[in-house]
Each structure stands twice: as C-alpha cells, then as structure tokens.
Amino acid sequence: MAFLEINDVHKIYGQTVVVDTFNLQIEQGEFVSFLGPSGCGKTTTLRMVAGFIVPTSGSIVINAVDVTRMPPNRRNVGMVFQSYALFPNMTVAANVGFGLKVAGQPARAIKQRVAEMLEIIHMTEYATRYPYQLSGGQQQRVALARALAIQPQVLLLDEPLSALDAKIRISLRQEIRTIQRQLNITTIYVTHDQEEALSLSDRIVVMNQGRIEQIGTPFAIYNRPRTRFVASFVGTLNVLTAEVVDAATGRIMIDGQEIHVNGILPDHPDPSLAIALRPEVISLNGVYGQTANHMQGTVEDVTFLGPVVRTRVRFDQHTIHLDSFNTPQLVPPRNGDSVTVSFPPEACLVLSDTPGAEV
C-alpha cells in the first residue's frame, strides 16, 4: 500500500466536473508534480489533499488513515502558497514556530526547532524580521520552513515560485529540491511551468480539463507523451500531417518527401496521420548520418534566442522550427537558403487525439 493514495476522486460543482476520476499512489519520500494549464483541476486536487475541499466522491488515504473528511487542521500536512501567506503580525521566528505553538509544545523545544529550520533555509540572521522586511524569495523560504517545522507527513506546494523573478525562481527551485531530498518528505508540487515540473519531480501527473492525461517520469513525459495534449503542453512541438505509404515498414510521406518512422503504424481507414517532432532533435548539419530521415526545405526565418538559435524551415505545405545551440562553430543559415534537415526515425512521435490512448 502506498504512503499517499488518491482513489477515484471526483469533484463536481453544480454541472461542472472540476476533477474527474483521479487515481494516484505516491510512495514515501516521492516528489510528484501536478502539471497542467490553469483550470485543469490540479489546484483543486491539491486542496482536497490538504483538506480545504471535500471530494464529491472517492477517498484520500495518508499513511493508512482515511483523511477524506478530516478537517485540515488535523491532517498534519504542510502547505506552501503562491502568495507566501506569512502572518504579517509575526516575526520570521514566530511564523516558523506557529504550528508548534498551536500544538502546545514547550517554548524551549519550539526555539530549538525554529533555529534548526532557519539553519536549513540559511536565514538564521533574519529571525526577528517581519515579513514585509523580506524579499519575495526570502518570504517563500520562510513559508517553506514554517510548513516543514511541524514535521508534516506530506508537503504540498501550490505554484510556490509563480510570483518570483526568473533568476530567483531557478535558485529557489534547486533549494526546494535539495531540502526535500535531505528530509525525504513526500511532496506534491502544483505548477503550470513545464521546466519546473521536469527538473524537480520524480514523477509528473499531467492534467487537462479535470482528467489525468499521463503519469510518468519527466523523461517519459517529455520523450514518450501518450496524448497530443501532453506532447504540445510539455515543450515546443512541430506537428506535421503525413500520408501513410506503407504501414508495416513505417514509411510515410510529408509534402511529397518520403521518410520513415520506427515501429508499426496503426492500420487506419484514414491514410493520413499526425507526426510530431521536437525542435531540438532536428539537425541542419547532418550529424545523424545516412540512416536518418532527410528533407529539403527553404529557410524562412532565423531567430536568435541566446543559448539557442531557432530556424524556421518551409516545405511545400508545412513549416517546422528547429533549434541549434549557439556555439562558436555555428554558422546560422540565412533567410532563403535551401537546406537539408535531418532527424532520426525514432524521434518521430505518431500522435493520437484520444486522451488516454497510446500515441
């Protein structure tokens, strides 16, 4: 039995199904992200685990105790909010110690635990400051320490980095991951930022319109998306419409140029299908060799993005984007150049439109 189980949970408001048949098992110490666009039900699910919302049906079990209808203040679950939610009338130390004081712990024990937590977030010297005297990043670290001070069974984070600047977001992201591993605490992290989910998680739950689209490791979610939604939400994607030439050997035709894909194609009545390609797997300089697919096209636009140079190439009907690293060796093409792009057959994803169906 898993440490945290979400069994067949639904949440319905009036006519609107906000969360639909949510099933998930999380192991002790695991870091799981809920990833999806706004309104996909990820926050609602997190809030059901926290106890702020009661599911319409289904159950939530933490450490073998059914908590589905237990009020939030008895669940021993730590929560970190996007808005930090520090108590403005208390110092940093009082904020961190609040949960222990409520639990009636002796002053000396509280003091010691608060000092420990401030040590972990490297903010010992800020103990007597008030929240308004701190930067956003510091406030969120205090909020994290406050949630962890009560030694919760589960740590829940609701878009904790959305209100912060890009540079601080990346450094705090690493800090959260380090602390989570250090304390080995079971964690659920809600975000709409794919890079956060990919870089932090042991597993990712991709959600859309109240349903789970896919559960998997970051690598599996990115490289083997099971639905078109997952493929397009996580990362940039070129989608091309191809005609099947020979389903058995994986030969297909795009804009009159024949390529091959790995594996056996679905023997569809409709002979056209959608193929997805990530911009970073497509090469301009032929590194993939003779066994790869090659296509002829014309450069339409070259955009410099810093570490990456993005080139838009036009075939007859389609355009694709491809990414190259900005290295000293790179000779960016010019608009109007005729180029050959190449990509390995195994990089072609054959897309399915049915949610839950294999791609």
Added chain:
Amino acid sequence: MAFLEINDVHKIYGQTVVVDTFNLQIEQGEFVSFLGPSGCGKTTTLRMVAGFIVPTSGSIVINAVDVTRMPPNRRNVGMVFQSYALFPNMTVAANVGFGLKVAGQPARAIKQRVAEMLEIIHMTEYATRYPYQLSGGQQQRVALARALAIQPQVLLLDEPLSALDAKIRISLRQEIRTIQRQLNITTIYVTHDQEEALSLSDRIVVMNQGRIEQIGTPFAIYNRPRTRFVASFVGTLNVLTAEVVDAATGRIMIDGQEIHVNGILPDHPDPSLAIALRPEVISLNGVYGQTANHMQGTVEDVTFLGPVVRTRVRFDQHTIHLDSFNTPQLVPPRNGDSVTVSFPPEACLVLSDTPGAEV
C-alpha cells in the same frame, strides 16, 4: 542625424540617480529593447521618451524636434502598457478609435482606420466587445492596435507581455515583431526577459543601476558581452577563476588543468583572472576535436529540463553546468561518472569587472 535621439539624459530624484548619462541614437524603423533588472532605470527612460517624466538634464529629440519638455499628448507617441490600460467603458472599436476621435477626425475616417487596425491584429469580429470580455492576450493586441491607430512616430512598449502566460507570450511576441516590420515603425521595447529582447530586437540596450552597460545586436550582446554584468544577466554562465600561465599565448590554468584562450590576455599585476563559459558551448562527447580545450571532472548532478539536459561537473574547486540537447542519441551521464568536457578556446570569455570596460 538619427530619427530618435536621447542625448546625455539624467534623472535624479532627491539623492537617487535613477538614470545616469543615457545616450542613444535610434534610426527610423529600428526595434530597440531596453533590457535590465527591475530598478535599472529602463522604464524611467521609456517614460521620459513618452513625456510622463521630464529629465533632470539632457534632451530628447524625435524627428528633429526637441520634445524634452513637450507634454505627452502632443508628442504623437504610441504607448503599450503591461496592464493593457484599455478604457473599460468603451468597446474594442471605441478604444482603437479613441486617439483619432480626440484628434477630431471625421467619423468615416475613424471607422475605416479602426477596421484596418482590427484586421492587422486579426480581431475584426471582436469590434463590439468590451475589454472585460477578452482574454489577456486579446486585450494586449487591442492595446497595440490602439497605440498604432494614431500612426505614431514612435511606438513604446513597457513590458507588454509580463502579465501573460508563457505560451501566449511567445505567440504575441512573434505577432508584435511581424506588425512592427510590416509598418516599419520605430520601436522601443522595455523588458527584463532576455529571451524577449534577444528574439525581437535589432539592437539591445542593457542597463544596470541607471547606467548603460552595453548597446549592441542580440548576437553581440550574448556572444561578446562587454561587462561581467551583461554576461551574467543575459543567459546562464559558468564563472571560473584561472591563473595566467602565459599571457602572450593565452595559456591559463584552472584547478590544475591547463587550457588556452584566444587572444592576448591583459598583462595584469594580479596573475588570476575570471573566465566565463556558456553551458551550451561545453560538450561531453568531444565534438570539438583535438584542438579544443579538454578538462577532466566528475558528474555531480544531471537535471532533465525537457529539450535540454543539464549536467553539473565538478573539478577540484569549481563546478560547471553544461547543456546537451535531449536527442534520441543522447546517453545522459550518471552521477559519479568521470567525464572529459571540451570547449573551443574562442568560447572562453575573459571577464572584466569595470562597467563599460572591454572584457
């Protein structure tokens, strides 16, 4: 004489120098971005061009007219705000036509121009909607059309995409660039997002603490940063402390391993210097061949970011991050692996700490 000139502009509030000796010439039709962290003076400078703030000293000349002290409503400058700033009591059409109505143009001419502008932003069918009925991206497109409807001499955009979601941000960014080129309008774009500035601009002005750090094309700013601030603000950076072995031939020593850099090193009294390396120029699989620099290290951490896999490698004292594209060929290293990293000599930036000084 340039179309828009900002000559020796200062802005001082009390003791605080917000903008210090700002000089810039912008040509007709050019797209220039002001890039920098919050509080660097970029918005203040933009607002001086718009006329909302009067410089403490210096002058602003648009199309050979000194506008330094001209009120904003006589400058004929279009402005787009982060908060959209659409008039909530007016329809989309009335918003777009407001400037023309204020200018006393006949109703028929206004109607025609509004229709044209809605065509350009692909929102013809939304003419009778009110702002609260539109999404953020749609509102910002209307704000853009409203600013362009008066055929301004200069278009000013103040972080127009900051309030939008990541996916919409990228598509609207492309739309802004397309419209700007189509109308060939002189544009200043304020942002703290390096990717926006790099992908949109003809030239970028990097600012810090009220001063210009560097002016240049996106390629020059990214690949030839002139100060340490520019190098670290624009993109991710590994900074390594090296000892000079032989300044004349560019041989230096990092953690006991000798490498060489291009060009002649400064003949410093202090024999140590700072070297910067971008994560994307460092290779794990030796593509750069024998002439490149090679260093031995140990893999400490591998983070999956989606299109890119980031590896942290430790030498004796330093750690570096390096990026590899997530292609089917990639075999990501494991923690603890001994690896050889390689990078070409021309990828090493020798950093200077003096703002304005050459690196």
Added chain:
Amino acid sequence: MAPAASENDMRHINFWSWLWIIIGAIYFFVPLIATLLFSLQAKRDELGFTAYSNVLSSPAFFNSFSFSFWTAVTTISISALLIVPTAYWVHLRLPRLRPVIDFITLLPFVVPAVVLVFGLIRTYNRTPLTDSRQGLYVLLVGSYVMLSIPYMYRAIDTGLRAIDVRALTEAAQSLGADWFTIMTRVIFPNVYIALLSGAFITFAIVMGEFTIAFLLAQPAFGPYISLLSSSKVYEPSALAIISFGLTWASIGVVQWISHSFSGQSQITGPR
C-alpha cells in the same frame, strides 16, 4: 477557481447566517410593520389611509419636500464637482497620501453639526450670508456639502480603485487627450456608478437632516417632519412610511440606471 476555504464547518456558517437574519428582521421589519400598522389606525376601529391623504394633501408637505429635494440635488452636484477631480488627483499623484486623505474625510463625523452651525453663524454674523435668505441658503448648502464629503469621497475612491487610474490617464495622454477629455471621457464614465451610490446616501441624509436646517431657519423636510411629530398623532407615522417608500424608489432608480450601463456595471462591480 476553487471555492472558498474548507467546507467542514457548515455549522459556523449557519450560526452566523441565522444570527444576522434575526438581527436584520428585528432591526428593519419589526419597527417598520409596527409603524405601518399604527399609521393605518387614524380612524378608530378600522384600518384606512386617512393619515396618508392628510399628509399628501398638505401644501407644507409638498413645499418642504421639494425644497429639500432641490437642495439635495444642488449639494450632490457641487460635491461631485469638487470631489471627483480631487480624488482622481490623489489617486494619480499622491497615492501614498490616500490613508491620510481617507482619515481627513472622516473629520465631519468628529466636528458635531451644532459646533459647525454655531461657528458659521457667529463667523458670518452681520454679513450678507446671515442677513439674507439667499445667504442662509448658501450656508445650508455649504454645510451639507461638508456633511456629504465622507460618503461621496469614499464612494468615488472605491470607483477609482476599481480602475488603474494612472495607466488609463497615461494611455489617454499618449493618444493625444488633454485633461478635460480625460476627465469627461475616461474618468467620469468609469466612476459614474460608484458616484451614484455616494449621491444616493447624500440624498437620504439631506432629506432627513434636521439640526442644521432648523438652526438656519430653512423650510426643509426635516423640520417639517419634526413639527408634524409634535402636533399630530398618526400623520408622523404615515410620513415615515412615505419617506421610506420614496427612499426605496430612488434605490430602484439607481439600480435601473446602473443596469442600462450594463457593460460598465460589470467593471465597477465586484472586485
């Protein structure tokens, strides 16, 4: 978005709901019904509208009512013309002073009406302001404008908070608008509904005000109610019911006006 907070403590919600429904009923309806019943008993042993027809047929009722009505309209117009630009300017240029200004606008509560009028009369004694009917009327409207400031300022302040005053102003400026255009086409239309709610309260206060009108010897509705109360038995109750009805009718008018600005009521509505 998800709904508000925990759903565990429905008992708390019910407790407070019922408490307030009961308090509301006792406060508004019990006295109102008692007054209504009493006003219908002018003829012994039967219910009827005798008291009402007595009140409505009296010319003093009509005169004092229309006097106060036009005074209220004048007060509201002056107050709006003073306060809309001021509140706009505070939002635009002095946003940090807002708490201070909020506090200053509360001062009319602190200085009692009696002090105000005694002070005014003594100050302007033997000037045209106290020696002529027009002068006293000016003093009356001036006092009412002062009384209306807290309500009008707060209503307009709320309306201005609902929009981004500075960005809208700058957008209009960059499109070529001058200050007059900005006020009339951008600011005023967006605070109009909020302004109405302040105007409505001011209207209710002016219609019922007694002390100042009495001390300045003005033929207003407040002193008329008071006079009637001391000389008749059932008519004052009828009058109270009539005022109450008129007040609610004016609420209805406000609602109707705000519905005819349907697009806008969405914006200045819930925040």
Added chain:
Amino acid sequence: MAPAASENDMRHINFWSWLWIIIGAIYFFVPLIATLLFSLQAKRDELGFTAYSNVLSSPAFFNSFSFSFWTAVTTISISALLIVPTAYWVHLRLPRLRPVIDFITLLPFVVPAVVLVFGLIRTYNRTPLTDSRQGLYVLLVGSYVMLSIPYMYRAIDTGLRAIDVRALTEAAQSLGADWFTIMTRVIFPNVYIALLSGAFITFAIVMGEFTIAFLLAQPAFGPYISLLSSSKVYEPSALAIISFGLTWASIGVVQWISHSFSGQSQITGPR
C-alpha cells in the same frame, strides 16, 4: 518605481491644493476659532476661562459624560464582536457578496433614527424593554450598535482587504490551528488598527448623539449639551471646545497605540 504621471501641469496641482487648503481652513478653523473666542468672553470686556470652570465643575457634566462614555465602550465592544467574525466570514466564504453586504451596511443611513425609535418603542410597548430603566438602556445600546454598523463594518472590511484572508486562514489551518486560534492570533491582530479607526468614529457618534437618547429619556451627553445650549450663553461654546479637545485626545491615543504596533502599522497602512 517611477513617480506619478506627468509633471507638466503643476498649475493643476497648485490650483486644487490651494482650493482645498482654503476650504479646509474655512470649514474647520474659522468656526472653531470663532467658537473659542466667544467661549472666552463670559466675563464682560476680558477673556477668561469662567465658562470652562462653570462647565467642568457641574456634576451633570460629569455624570452625562461618563454615562455616554461607558455606553460608547459597550456599543463598540458588542459591535466589534458581531462584525469582526461576520466580515471575516464574508471575506473567506462569500467574497462575491461583498458589494451586496457593503450596500446592506449602508441601510442605517436610509432608515431615519426617528423611525427607528418610534418603531422600537411601539413594538416593545408594555414589555419589560420599555417599562424599565434597564430595558430602555438595552434599546439605546441596540440602536447605537445599529448606527455603528456602517462605520465598523467598513473599517474592518478595509483591514481585511489589506491581508490575504483566505491564504492566512488556510496556512493557519494546515499548521493545526482551530477557528478560535485563527480568530484570536491571526485575524484579530491584523485588523486591530483598522478596528480602532471604526471604534473611534463610533465613539464620536455616540458621544454626540441626541435624538435617540432624548426619545428614550436617557441621561446622555447629547441631551445635556442641548439642555445647556437652550439655558446658557457662553457655556455651550466652552462645552463644544471641550468635546473637540477630548475627541482629538482620543485620536492621539489611537495614534499612540498604532505606533506601539510599529511592525503592523506598516502592513495595515498604505495599500
């Protein structure tokens, strides 16, 4: 951030600044100074504090003042206990109803005090509420609580707007706090300063209120002022100045309290 808007039209700023300084001076200081000077003229041809010593040495002054003082304190306590949880609950669970509740809290302006008292007396006629001194006192406090609702609710509402009520509540809940702990340790300390400003206005209103106290025949400060006004010449002015001084003294106390919560005043301050 950059400073507010355009700096071109300094003349506009100056115009409005001066207008308001002049209006403020006429409104507050001219009547006040006139009243002060008059109150000092009790002895012919010389200025002195005779009127003041007459007022302060009168036992009726002390009795009515302390009666109203304790009534105000009771009113404020009851009002705060009713409204803080209600406003908190509206913020937490019914944020969409806030405009409606805002409107309802204005209703005490709409129902005139006279109607209220007449209704109350008639409703509770020949019950213990009107036949005993205690009963009438309960009616008095009840009416004052109703009058205080708009001010108290709005002040507390402003205080609650300055914090993220829902996130703070949920954070406290997830740390194990029950409703009582949340109210006393999180909500109350954060609206305390806002609550004081509402309490201060309520205090000023109760101290000066005449109509209800008079109709319920209560020995309050308002009727005492009125009685003095009709029977003496200089003493009423002295009394007005004394009340004014006391009011400002209580403002001073509020300021002092809010400074001793220095961290917090930063938060509930400018928004």
